[in-house]
Amino acid sequence: MESIQAIKGMNDILPDQIHWWQRVENTARSILENFGYREIRTPVLEKTELFSRSIGENTDIVEKEMYTFADRKGEWLTLRPEATASIVRAFIQHNLQADPLARKFYSTGPMFRYERPQKGRYRQFHQLDAEVFGVEDPMLDAELMYMLRVFLEQLGLSGVVLHINSLGCPACRAPYRSLLQTFLLQNRATFCSDCQRRLHVNPLRVFDCKVERCQKIIENAPMLLDSICEDCRDHFAAVRSYLDRLQTDYEINPRMVRGLDYYTRTTFEIITDRLGAQNAVGGGGRYDGLMRDLGGPDLSGIGFAIGMERLILLLQQQRSEPQRSPLVFLAILGDQAKQEGFLITQQLRSHGIEAEMDYARHSLKSQMRRADKLAAHYVVILGDEEMAAGAAQLRDMQSKQQSSIPLDGLVPLLKEIIRNGDATAAKN
RNA sequence: GUGGGUGUAGCUCAAUAGGUUAGAGCACUGGGUUGUGGCCCCAGAGGCUGUCGGUUCAAGUCCGAUCACUCACCCCA
Numbered sequence: 301m302e303s304i305q306a307i308k309g310m311n312d313i314l315p316d317q318i319h320w321w322q323r324v325e326n327t328a329r330s331i332l333e334n335f336g337y338r339e340i341r342t343p344v345l346e347k348t349e350l351f352s353r354s355i356g357e358n359t360d361i362v363e364k365e366m367y368t369f370a371d372r373k374g375e376w377l378t379l380r381p382e383a384t385a386s387i388v389r390a391f392i393q394h395n396l397q398a399d400p401l402a403r404k405f406y407s408t409g410p411m412f413r414y415e416r417p418q419k420g421r422y423r424q425f426h427q428l429d430a431e432v433f434g435v436e437d438p439m440l441d442a443e444l445m446y447m448l449r450v451f452l453e454q455l456g457l458s459g460v461v462l463h464i465n466s467l468g469c470p471a472c473r474a475p476y477r478s479l480l481q482t483f484l485l486q487n488r489a490t491f492c493s494d495c496q497r498r499l500h501v502n503p504l505r506v507f508d509c510k511v512e513r514c515q516k517i518i519e520n521a522p523m524l525l526d527s528i529c530e531d532c533r534d535h536f537a538a539v540r541s542y543l544d545r546l547q548t549d550y551e552i553n554p555r556m557v558r559g560l561d562y563y564t565r566t567t568f569e570i571i572t573d574r575l576g577a578q579n580a581v582g583g584g585g586r587y588d589g590l591m592r593d594l595g596g597p598d599l600s601g602i603g604f605a606i607g608m609e610r611l612i613l614l615l616q617q618q619r620s621e622p623q624r625s626p627l628v629f630l631a632i633l634g635d636q637a638k639q640e641g642f643l644i645t646q647q648l649r650s651h652g653i654e655a656e657m658d659y660a661r662h663s664l665k666s667q668m669r670r671a672d673k674l675a676a677h678y679v680v681i682l683g684d685e686e687m688a689a690g691a692a693q694l695r696d697m698q699s700k701q702q703s704s705i706p707l708d709g710l711v712p713l714l715k716e717i718i719r720n721g722d723a724t725a726a727k728n
Numbered sequence: 729g730u731g732g733g734u735g736u737a738g739c740u741c742a743a744u745a746g747g748u749u750a751g752a753g754c755a756c757u758g759g760g761u762u763g764u765g766g767c768c769c770c771a772g773a774g775g776c777u778g779u780c781g782g783u784u785c786a787a788g789u790c791c792g793a794u795c796a797c798u799c800a801c802c803c804c805a
């Protein structure tokens with residue numbers, strides 16, 4: 301009988317990997333909360349229309365990457381390909397603009413895109429997401445990127461660069477788009493087949509084509525940054541100066557184009573060259589018209605998403621293993637000792653000490669081996685002799701020092717020993 | 729959706745030009761005189777060689793199909 305496999309591109313995160321996730325999630329929580337963000341959790345499944353309306357009908361995500369299907373009543377549903385749309389929807393639905401405290405949100409969870417998986421790209425992947433509504437001040441754009449930097453620094457991530465750009469507003473982007481299109485059409489024949497197609501569908505995308513031939517032509521193309529309107533120009537200049545004041549390094553990348561239609565003005569990406577074909581660890585930007593377009597109040601918005609898998613892949617390359625809390629292992633010999641050891645194990649745990657015992661009747665040697673494999677700090681040896689004497693043997697696995705420890709009051713005493721052991725270890 | 733690469737033990741990999749009972753390291757279990765870890769030694773367990781079909785006296789090895797994984801394109805986190 302053939303065993304059942306997980307769905308392509310959807311991965312199990314096993315216990316030996318989970319500490320990476322917990323570390324990233326815990327760091328994210330503490331930092332985002334400091335910056336005033338509050339967690340929000342929305343369903344992974346939404347009406348298809350939410351995404352097609354927000355992300356854009358002609359984007360790749362909506363055209364070919366969504367997990368979409370009809371439910372039993374024939375309603376079209378989609379597994380979320382990104383988080384912003386859902387959070388905006390929830391904000392509108394619960395009329396959160398009436399709540400003076402609800403402005404900054406964050407969320408983590410799985411996203412789904414139907415693509416061929418490869419390094420750093422999966423059909424189910426996880427994002428850390430932050431969104432702010434109703435603040436147009438460029439100060440916030442800078443603050444958001446600064447927060448991102450603090451977060452990545454806290455994790456000890458190196459080798460990434462912040463790229464920023466401005467996409468202008470609908471008012472200045474439309475004229476530019478036709479300007480660019482005219483330019484591209486003049487060189488039409490020279491472009492690769494992909495760009496021939498982009499030329500019509502989304503001319504801006506020609507900018508991030510990897511074909512050298514196309515890059516050559518595009519060098520002389522009119523740049524969006526040169527043709528954005530006065531207001532957008534001022535906004536972008538302000539963002540840059542705030543970033544400078546926060547000593548946050550960035551590169552202006554006038555060719556950076558994002559894959560979702562709703563972005564306006566400031567956009568940014570965290571770029572790396574250590575993830576194979578993938579270069580974006582995270583990205584985001586302003587989306588001032590989205591809330592209104594989804595039927596809500598006309599509030600501005602800005603946010604970012606970080607790919608957890610990609611972030612963790614990078615952290616793993618840097619190999620910074622976290623340290624574990626001390627573990628006590630109980631080596632048991634004999635039935636009577638097993639009964640007593642069982643109780644002690646539970647008591648240790650209930651007092652906040654990680655403890656493990658041997659439930660099978662293994663030899664002391666094999667139990668010691670196991671304790672070693674588990675990297676136990678202490679082993680409590682409990683056999684018939686100890687039961688008779690009313691005192692167990694306590695072995696410090698590092699120093700190999702072994703002493704007698706009375707069964708009566710063993711848990712508080714052990715707790716004390718561990719605390720002192722930690723104190724001296726911390727000094728060294 | 730398109731192209732390349734790879735499928736042998738839990739993991740990493742061997743197996744001469746097709747040729748007996750498919751091996752090794754790590755991991756796992758037990759043991760190396762009474763109840764003491766890491767190193768060392770011994771033993772054990774663990775495989776329908778991804779699946780199906782074809783060629784052959786003989787297929788892990790050659791051919792075809794299929795599935796899976798992987799890398800890349802498109803695009804993105």
